[in-house]
Amino acid sequence: QGPTVINPGSVGCPAYRASGPPEHVSESGSPHARYAIASLADGRVAVELLAVEYDHSRAAARAEACGRPDWAHAIRFGFAADA
Secondary structure, three states: OOOEEEOOOOOOOOEEEEOOOOOEEEEOOOOOEEEEEEEEEOOEEEEEEEEEOOOHHHHHHHHHHOOOHHHHHHHHHOOOOOO
């Protein structure tokens, strides 16, 4: 059996603030797309976390054009906008 691809993040929403319940904030800390590769060998699991650059400035501009300044902030910086 080969490696398993795991999505530890996303392109387009690297951070958000949820009003709940339960209230919470999720932030990746960067605008990069993220994925992980998990492998199992000799009964041990190895996980490689990877980040990929993409044109997040263009994606943020699109979010603003669609009336979502909160998403634009998250896309640019990887952190949720202040409430």
